[in-house]
Amino acid sequence: MRYFLTLFLLLGIGSASADKKTMLYDFRYWTAPDHTRIVVDTQENTFFDIFTSKDYIILSVENAKVLSDTFSHLFFQDKRIERAQIKRDHETLKLIFYTKDLYSVKYFTLPPNQKYKYHRLVIDLYDSKSSMPKSKMAIEKTSHIDKTVILVDAGHGGEDSGAVGNNRTREKDVNLAIARRLVNTINKNKDLNAVLTRNGDYYIPLTKRITIAQNEQATMFISIHADAVESKSAKGASIYTLSEKGNNSKLAKQLEQSENSVDQFGGVETVIDSDQYLKSILTDFSRQDRDAQSQKLATHVLKELSKIGPVHKESPQKANFVVLKTPTIPSILVETAFISNPTQERRLSNSKEQQKIADAIYKGVIDYFDENQENL
Numbered sequence: 001m002r003y004f005l006t007l008f009l010l011l012g013i014g015s016a017s018a019d020k021k022t023m024l025y026d027f028r029y030w031t032a033p034d035h036t037r038i039v040v041d042t043q044e045n046t047f048f049d050i051f052t053s054k055d056y057i058i059l060s061v062e063n064a065k066v067l068s069d070t071f072s073h074l075f076f077q078d079k080r081i082e083r084a085q086i087k088r089d090h091e092t093l094k095l096i097f098y099t100k101d102l103y104s105v106k107y108f109t110l111p112p113n114q115k116y117k118y119h120r121l122v123i124d125l126y127d128s129k130s131s132m133p134k135s136k137m138a139i140e141k142t143s144h145i146d147k148t149v150i151l152v153d154a155g156h157g158g159e160d161s162g163a164v165g166n167n168r169t170r171e172k173d174v175n176l177a178i179a180r181r182l183v184n185t186i187n188k189n190k191d192l193n194a195v196l197t198r199n200g201d202y203y204i205p206l207t208k209r210i211t212i213a214q215n216e217q218a219t220m221f222i223s224i225h226a227d228a229v230e231s232k233s234a235k236g237a238s239i240y241t242l243s244e245k246g247n248n249s250k251l252a253k254q255l256e257q258s259e260n261s262v263d264q265f266g267g268v269e270t271v272i273d274s275d276q277y278l279k280s281i282l283t284d285f286s287r288q289d290r291d292a293q294s295q296k297l298a299t300h301v302l303k304e305l306s307k308i309g310p311v312h313k314e315s316p317q318k319a320n321f322v323v324l325k326t327p328t329i330p331s332i333l334v335e336t337a338f339i340s341n342p343t344q345e346r347r348l349s350n351s352k353e354q355q356k357i358a359d360a361i362y363k364g365v366i367d368y369f370d371e372n373q374e375n376l
Protein backbone atom coordinates (compact mmCIF):
# COMPACT_ATOMS: atom_id res chain seq x y z
CA MET A 1 0.00 0.00 0.00
CA ARG A 2 1.38 3.28 -1.10
CA TYR A 3 0.27 5.29 1.92
CA PHE A 4 1.32 2.86 4.58
CA LEU A 5 4.85 3.97 4.92
CA THR A 6 6.88 3.63 8.02
CA LEU A 7 9.90 5.80 8.25
CA PHE A 8 12.70 5.42 10.71
CA LEU A 9 14.58 8.47 11.65
CA LEU A 10 17.25 9.56 14.01
CA LEU A 11 17.24 13.01 15.53
CA GLY A 12 20.64 14.31 16.46
CA ILE A 13 23.83 12.35 16.50
CA GLY A 14 24.77 9.47 18.78
CA SER A 15 22.50 7.07 20.61
CA ALA A 16 20.31 7.38 23.68
CA SER A 17 21.33 5.32 26.66
CA ALA A 18 18.86 2.52 27.35
CA ASP A 19 18.20 3.27 31.01
CA LYS A 20 17.39 6.91 30.54
CA LYS A 21 14.05 7.95 29.08
CA THR A 22 13.87 10.39 26.22
CA MET A 23 11.95 13.47 27.27
CA LEU A 24 9.24 15.02 25.13
CA TYR A 25 9.16 18.48 26.63
CA ASP A 26 6.22 20.14 24.92
CA PHE A 27 3.77 20.13 22.01
CA ARG A 28 2.49 22.98 19.87
CA TYR A 29 0.07 23.10 16.95
CA TRP A 30 -0.43 25.78 14.34
CA THR A 31 -3.31 25.75 11.87
CA ALA A 32 -2.61 27.45 8.53
CA PRO A 33 -4.97 27.61 5.53
CA ASP A 34 -3.09 24.88 3.66
CA HIS A 35 -1.46 22.90 6.44
CA THR A 36 -1.37 22.06 10.13
CA ARG A 37 1.97 22.08 11.89
CA ILE A 38 2.73 19.85 14.87
CA VAL A 39 5.84 20.73 16.84
CA VAL A 40 7.34 18.47 19.50
CA ASP A 41 10.15 19.74 21.73
CA THR A 42 12.54 16.86 22.23
CA GLN A 43 15.92 15.92 23.52
CA GLU A 44 18.86 15.39 21.27
CA ASN A 45 19.30 11.73 20.22
CA THR A 46 15.60 10.94 20.00
CA PHE A 47 14.67 7.91 17.94
CA PHE A 48 11.27 8.18 16.34
CA ASP A 49 9.22 6.88 13.47
CA ILE A 50 6.21 8.27 11.68
CA PHE A 51 3.44 6.14 10.24
CA THR A 52 0.89 7.74 7.93
CA SER A 53 -2.50 6.47 6.83
CA LYS A 54 -5.79 7.97 5.70
CA ASP A 55 -7.24 8.04 9.20
CA TYR A 56 -4.32 8.72 11.45
CA ILE A 57 -0.69 9.61 11.82
CA ILE A 58 1.33 7.87 14.49
CA LEU A 59 4.49 9.30 15.92
CA SER A 60 6.33 6.59 17.86
CA VAL A 61 9.19 7.49 20.13
CA GLU A 62 11.32 4.83 21.75
CA ASN A 63 11.65 4.80 25.51
CA ALA A 64 10.07 8.22 25.92
CA LYS A 65 8.15 10.13 28.52
CA VAL A 66 6.10 13.30 28.58
CA LEU A 67 6.36 16.05 31.18
CA SER A 68 3.27 16.24 33.40
CA ASP A 69 3.30 20.05 33.07
CA THR A 70 2.86 19.94 29.33
CA PHE A 71 0.94 16.66 28.98
CA SER A 72 -2.35 18.46 28.28
CA HIS A 73 -0.76 20.44 25.41
CA LEU A 74 -0.79 17.25 23.36
CA PHE A 75 -4.57 17.19 23.05
CA PHE A 76 -5.69 19.28 20.15
CA GLN A 77 -8.18 19.43 17.33
CA ASP A 78 -8.65 21.56 14.24
CA LYS A 79 -9.99 21.17 10.72
CA ARG A 80 -7.45 18.45 9.95
CA ILE A 81 -6.82 16.74 13.26
CA GLU A 82 -9.90 15.18 14.86
CA ARG A 83 -8.19 14.37 18.13
CA ALA A 84 -4.86 13.35 19.57
CA GLN A 85 -4.20 10.38 21.79
CA ILE A 86 -1.24 8.98 23.69
CA LYS A 87 -0.57 5.27 24.13
CA ARG A 88 2.27 3.29 25.62
CA ASP A 89 3.29 0.16 23.77
CA HIS A 90 6.00 -1.49 25.85
CA GLU A 91 8.95 0.88 25.71
CA THR A 92 7.50 2.93 22.91
CA LEU A 93 5.33 6.00 23.37
CA LYS A 94 2.79 6.46 20.58
CA LEU A 95 1.24 9.80 19.83
CA ILE A 96 -1.75 9.20 17.58
CA PHE A 97 -3.26 12.02 15.57
CA TYR A 98 -6.63 11.04 14.09
CA THR A 99 -7.03 12.86 10.81
CA LYS A 100 -10.02 13.82 8.69
CA ASP A 101 -8.45 13.15 5.33
CA LEU A 102 -5.29 11.91 3.71
CA TYR A 103 -2.68 14.60 4.07
CA SER A 104 0.77 14.68 2.63
CA VAL A 105 3.05 14.59 5.61
CA LYS A 106 6.36 16.40 5.70
CA TYR A 107 8.63 16.35 8.71
CA PHE A 108 12.02 17.63 9.70
CA THR A 109 14.02 18.43 12.78
CA LEU A 110 15.48 21.72 13.91
CA PRO A 111 18.39 22.27 16.29
CA PRO A 112 18.09 24.63 19.29
CA ASN A 113 18.62 28.33 18.65
CA GLN A 114 18.40 31.69 20.42
CA LYS A 115 14.67 31.30 21.06
CA TYR A 116 14.22 27.53 21.37
CA LYS A 117 16.40 25.61 23.77
CA TYR A 118 15.20 22.14 22.75
CA HIS A 119 15.49 20.21 19.53
CA ARG A 120 12.26 20.46 17.59
CA LEU A 121 10.54 17.80 15.56
CA VAL A 122 8.23 19.48 13.05
CA ILE A 123 5.46 17.52 11.31
CA ASP A 124 3.45 19.35 8.66
CA LEU A 125 0.17 17.94 7.32
CA TYR A 126 -0.46 19.49 3.91
CA ASP A 127 -3.81 19.42 2.12
CA SER A 128 -3.55 17.59 -1.14
CA LYS A 129 -3.58 20.24 -3.89
CA SER A 130 -6.52 18.72 -5.73
CA SER A 131 -8.86 19.10 -2.77
CA MET A 132 -9.72 22.70 -3.65
CA PRO A 133 -12.67 22.79 -6.06
CA LYS A 134 -11.72 24.37 -9.36
CA SER A 135 -14.72 26.66 -9.42
CA LYS A 136 -13.73 28.18 -6.09
CA MET A 137 -10.25 28.88 -7.37
CA ALA A 138 -11.69 30.59 -10.42
CA ILE A 139 -13.94 32.80 -8.33
CA GLU A 140 -11.10 33.80 -6.07
CA LYS A 141 -8.92 34.74 -8.98
CA THR A 142 -11.46 36.89 -10.76
CA SER A 143 -13.09 38.55 -7.76
CA HIS A 144 -10.51 41.28 -7.47
CA ILE A 145 -9.90 41.89 -11.11
CA ASP A 146 -9.45 45.58 -12.02
CA LYS A 147 -8.65 46.45 -8.45
CA THR A 148 -5.32 47.58 -7.12
CA VAL A 149 -4.09 44.78 -4.90
CA ILE A 150 -2.23 45.70 -1.72
CA LEU A 151 -0.51 42.90 0.17
CA VAL A 152 -0.55 43.44 3.91
CA ASP A 153 1.94 41.28 5.75
CA ALA A 154 1.62 40.62 9.48
CA GLY A 155 5.19 39.94 10.56
CA HIS A 156 6.15 36.70 12.34
CA GLY A 157 3.52 34.11 13.46
CA GLY A 158 3.28 30.57 14.80
CA GLU A 159 6.58 29.31 16.20
CA ASP A 160 8.06 32.76 15.65
CA SER A 161 6.48 35.14 18.18
CA GLY A 162 8.65 38.10 17.18
CA ALA A 163 9.54 40.52 19.98
CA VAL A 164 7.82 40.12 23.34
CA GLY A 165 6.95 43.07 25.59
CA ASN A 166 7.31 43.34 29.37
CA ASN A 167 3.68 42.42 29.86
CA ARG A 168 4.09 39.40 27.58
CA THR A 169 2.45 41.09 24.57
CA ARG A 170 3.67 39.19 21.54
CA GLU A 171 4.65 41.09 18.43
CA LYS A 172 3.05 38.46 16.15
CA ASP A 173 -0.37 39.11 17.74
CA VAL A 174 -0.33 42.91 17.53
CA ASN A 175 1.06 42.75 14.00
CA LEU A 176 -1.87 40.57 12.95
CA ALA A 177 -4.42 42.75 14.77
CA ILE A 178 -3.15 45.90 13.06
CA ALA A 179 -2.78 44.13 9.68
CA ARG A 180 -6.39 42.90 9.84
CA ARG A 181 -7.64 46.39 10.68
CA LEU A 182 -5.59 47.84 7.84
CA VAL A 183 -7.06 45.31 5.39
CA ASN A 184 -10.62 46.10 6.52
CA THR A 185 -9.99 49.81 6.21
CA ILE A 186 -8.41 49.50 2.76
CA ASN A 187 -11.22 47.24 1.53
CA LYS A 188 -13.85 49.89 2.27
CA ASN A 189 -12.33 51.67 -0.73
CA LYS A 190 -13.94 50.03 -3.75
CA ASP A 191 -10.92 50.59 -5.99
CA LEU A 192 -8.59 48.70 -3.72
CA ASN A 193 -8.29 45.11 -2.63
CA ALA A 194 -6.11 44.34 0.38
CA VAL A 195 -4.96 40.78 0.98
CA LEU A 196 -3.24 39.37 4.07
CA THR A 197 -0.18 37.14 3.80
CA ARG A 198 -1.34 35.34 6.93
CA ASN A 199 -4.69 35.48 8.68
CA GLY A 200 -3.98 33.40 11.75
CA ASP A 201 -1.27 32.29 14.10
CA TYR A 202 1.05 30.28 11.89
CA TYR A 203 4.43 30.88 10.32
CA ILE A 204 5.13 31.76 6.71
CA PRO A 205 8.73 31.79 5.47
CA LEU A 206 9.96 35.18 4.30
CA THR A 207 10.37 34.21 0.67
CA LYS A 208 6.87 32.68 0.61
CA ARG A 209 5.48 36.08 1.68
CA ILE A 210 7.04 37.48 -1.47
CA THR A 211 5.63 34.76 -3.70
CA ILE A 212 2.17 35.38 -2.24
CA ALA A 213 2.49 39.01 -3.33
CA GLN A 214 3.48 37.86 -6.81
CA ASN A 215 0.65 35.34 -7.07
CA GLU A 216 -1.88 37.94 -5.99
CA GLN A 217 -0.40 40.35 -8.54
CA ALA A 218 -0.05 42.88 -5.78
CA THR A 219 1.11 46.36 -6.66
CA MET A 220 2.12 47.33 -3.14
CA PHE A 221 3.59 45.46 -0.17
CA ILE A 222 3.25 46.64 3.44
CA SER A 223 4.82 44.58 6.22
CA ILE A 224 3.65 45.32 9.78
CA HIS A 225 6.04 44.93 12.73
CA ALA A 226 6.81 46.32 16.17
CA ASP A 227 10.28 47.28 17.33
CA ALA A 228 12.14 46.07 20.38
CA VAL A 229 15.40 47.21 21.96
CA GLU A 230 16.95 46.76 25.37
CA SER A 231 16.23 50.29 26.52
CA LYS A 232 12.65 50.72 27.72
CA SER A 233 12.56 54.39 26.79
CA ALA A 234 12.99 54.03 23.02
CA LYS A 235 9.73 54.96 21.33
CA GLY A 236 8.05 55.89 18.10
CA ALA A 237 7.22 54.55 14.68
CA SER A 238 9.79 54.03 11.94
CA ILE A 239 9.50 52.98 8.34
CA TYR A 240 12.03 51.01 6.40
CA THR A 241 12.49 50.59 2.71
CA LEU A 242 14.88 48.17 1.08
CA SER A 243 18.50 48.88 0.61
CA GLU A 244 20.53 46.04 -0.88
CA LYS A 245 23.57 47.55 0.79
CA GLY A 246 22.02 47.38 4.23
CA ASN A 247 22.16 50.06 6.88
CA ASN A 248 25.06 50.98 9.09
CA SER A 249 23.13 52.36 12.04
CA LYS A 250 23.21 50.07 15.08
CA LEU A 251 19.44 49.80 15.40
CA ALA A 252 18.96 49.01 11.72
CA LYS A 253 21.73 46.39 11.84
CA GLN A 254 20.08 44.73 14.86
CA LEU A 255 16.73 44.85 13.12
CA GLU A 256 18.04 43.39 9.88
CA GLN A 257 19.64 40.62 11.88
CA SER A 258 16.49 39.82 13.84
CA GLU A 259 14.00 40.19 10.99
CA ASN A 260 16.06 38.23 8.49
CA SER A 261 16.76 35.33 10.85
CA VAL A 262 13.13 34.66 11.79
CA ASP A 263 12.91 31.64 9.46
CA GLN A 264 14.98 29.61 11.91
CA PHE A 265 12.53 30.42 14.72
CA GLY A 266 9.41 30.02 12.60
CA GLY A 267 10.63 26.63 11.46
CA VAL A 268 11.88 26.40 7.93
CA GLU A 269 13.49 23.11 7.08
CA THR A 270 16.44 24.56 5.33
CA VAL A 271 16.84 28.25 5.72
CA ILE A 272 17.54 29.13 2.15
CA ASP A 273 20.26 31.52 1.31
CA SER A 274 17.69 34.16 0.61
CA ASP A 275 19.83 36.19 -1.72
CA GLN A 276 20.61 33.20 -3.89
CA TYR A 277 16.93 32.30 -4.03
CA LEU A 278 15.84 35.83 -4.64
CA LYS A 279 18.33 36.41 -7.41
CA SER A 280 16.53 33.73 -9.34
CA ILE A 281 13.09 35.29 -8.89
CA LEU A 282 14.00 38.94 -9.13
CA THR A 283 14.56 40.92 -12.22
CA ASP A 284 16.58 44.03 -11.72
CA PHE A 285 15.33 46.21 -14.51
CA SER A 286 12.91 48.18 -12.39
CA ARG A 287 14.69 48.13 -9.07
CA GLN A 288 15.43 51.84 -9.20
CA ASP A 289 11.82 52.67 -9.82
CA ARG A 290 10.75 50.36 -7.02
CA ASP A 291 13.15 52.06 -4.61
CA ALA A 292 11.96 55.55 -5.53
CA GLN A 293 8.31 54.56 -5.21
CA SER A 294 8.95 52.80 -1.90
CA GLN A 295 10.62 55.94 -0.61
CA LYS A 296 7.63 58.04 -1.64
CA LEU A 297 5.17 55.64 -0.02
CA ALA A 298 7.26 55.49 3.16
CA THR A 299 7.36 59.28 3.41
CA HIS A 300 3.58 59.58 3.15
CA VAL A 301 2.89 56.83 5.68
CA LEU A 302 5.44 58.18 8.16
CA LYS A 303 3.91 61.64 7.89
CA GLU A 304 0.48 60.25 8.80
CA LEU A 305 1.89 58.17 11.65
CA SER A 306 3.58 61.28 13.07
CA LYS A 307 0.14 62.87 13.44
CA ILE A 308 -1.09 60.16 15.82
CA GLY A 309 1.99 59.43 17.91
CA PRO A 310 5.75 59.76 18.27
CA VAL A 311 8.10 58.81 15.48
CA HIS A 312 11.50 57.31 16.12
CA LYS A 313 13.18 58.81 13.08
CA GLU A 314 11.89 61.78 11.10
CA SER A 315 12.59 60.21 7.73
CA PRO A 316 12.25 56.70 6.28
CA GLN A 317 15.20 54.40 6.97
CA LYS A 318 16.87 51.91 4.69
CA ALA A 319 17.70 48.33 5.61
CA ASN A 320 18.29 45.05 3.87
CA PHE A 321 15.12 43.15 4.73
CA VAL A 322 14.42 39.94 2.85
CA VAL A 323 10.67 40.45 3.07
CA LEU A 324 10.94 43.77 1.19
CA LYS A 325 12.55 42.20 -1.84
CA THR A 326 9.38 42.05 -3.86
CA PRO A 327 10.37 42.82 -7.39
CA THR A 328 9.06 45.96 -9.02
CA ILE A 329 6.44 46.98 -6.45
CA PRO A 330 6.78 49.63 -3.74
CA SER A 331 7.43 47.83 -0.47
CA ILE A 332 7.70 49.18 3.06
CA LEU A 333 8.20 47.72 6.51
CA VAL A 334 6.35 49.64 9.23
CA GLU A 335 7.69 49.38 12.76
CA THR A 336 4.50 50.69 14.36
CA ALA A 337 5.97 51.36 17.83
CA PHE A 338 8.39 49.90 20.38
CA ILE A 339 6.85 46.90 22.10
CA SER A 340 9.82 47.05 24.49
CA ASN A 341 8.53 50.37 25.85
CA PRO A 342 5.77 49.63 28.43
CA THR A 343 3.68 52.69 27.45
CA GLN A 344 3.93 51.79 23.78
CA GLU A 345 3.24 48.13 24.53
CA ARG A 346 -0.07 49.19 26.12
CA ARG A 347 -0.83 51.29 23.09
CA LEU A 348 -0.08 48.45 20.69
CA SER A 349 -2.48 46.11 22.48
CA ASN A 350 -5.31 48.66 22.62
CA SER A 351 -7.84 48.10 19.84
CA LYS A 352 -8.64 51.82 19.40
CA GLU A 353 -4.94 52.60 19.04
CA GLN A 354 -4.51 49.70 16.60
CA GLN A 355 -7.28 51.19 14.47
CA LYS A 356 -5.64 54.65 14.61
CA ILE A 357 -2.39 53.13 13.36
CA ALA A 358 -4.25 51.29 10.58
CA ASP A 359 -6.08 54.49 9.59
CA ALA A 360 -2.82 56.45 9.48
CA ILE A 361 -1.15 53.84 7.24
CA TYR A 362 -4.22 53.85 4.99
CA LYS A 363 -4.15 57.65 4.69
CA GLY A 364 -0.47 57.48 3.78
CA VAL A 365 -1.27 54.94 1.05
CA ILE A 366 -4.01 57.17 -0.35
CA ASP A 367 -1.71 60.24 -0.30
CA TYR A 368 0.86 58.19 -2.20
CA PHE A 369 -1.70 57.25 -4.87
CA ASP A 370 -2.86 60.87 -5.08
CA GLU A 371 0.68 62.11 -5.58
CA ASN A 372 1.28 59.55 -8.34
CA GLN A 373 -2.00 60.54 -9.96
CA GLU A 374 -0.91 64.17 -10.10
CA ASN A 375 2.31 63.17 -11.77
CA LEU A 376 0.61 61.27 -14.58
Ligand SMILES: [Zn+2]
Nearest residue numbers: 155162225226
Ligand atom coordinates in the same frame (compact mmCIF):
# COMPACT_ATOMS: atom_id res chain seq x y z
ZN1 LIG B 1 9.28 42.06 13.63
